[in-house]
Amino acid sequence: MYLVHLRLLPYVEGDLLPPRIVALMTEGAATDVERIEHVTLHSTVRPCPVVGVYVHAASLAAAEAAAARAWERAVLAHPPLALWRLQSAEVPLLRPGLDD
Numbered sequence: 001m002y003l004v005h006l007r008l009l010p011y012v013e014g015d016l017l018p019p020r021i022v023a024l025m026t027e028g029a030a031t032d033v034e035r036i037e038h039v040t041l042h043s044t045v046r047p048c049p050v051v052g053v054y055v056h057a058a059s060l061a062a063a064e065a066a067a068a069r070a071w072e073r074a075v076l077a078h079p080p081l082a083l084w085r086l087q088s089a090e091v092p093l094l095r096p097g098l099d100d
Helices: 019-024 060-077 079-081
Strands: 002-009 035-042 052-058 084-091
Touching: 019 035, 019 052, 019 060, 019 079, 035 060, 052 060, 060 079, 060 084
Parallel strands: none
Antiparallel strands: 002 052, 002 084, 035 052
């Protein structure tokens, strides 16, 4: 399982993603070979909100692509989201020994 972070830039600075984004991103996920297990919204992160998407996938690249597809489905289901720009869909890389 991978945790993919979607970083989203609002059309208008300070706009918040609707809490409904979690449901929108899981709707239709059954069409993906990769399974979206959980979505979490961090709407107050600056400079841009982050949506965390937990994905069962065969590879990191497949997980990142599945999370991006989930965003695209959400935009189709809720057109006002098209005002937001997907800046990145990436698994956050952690440096070993970061807690030392």
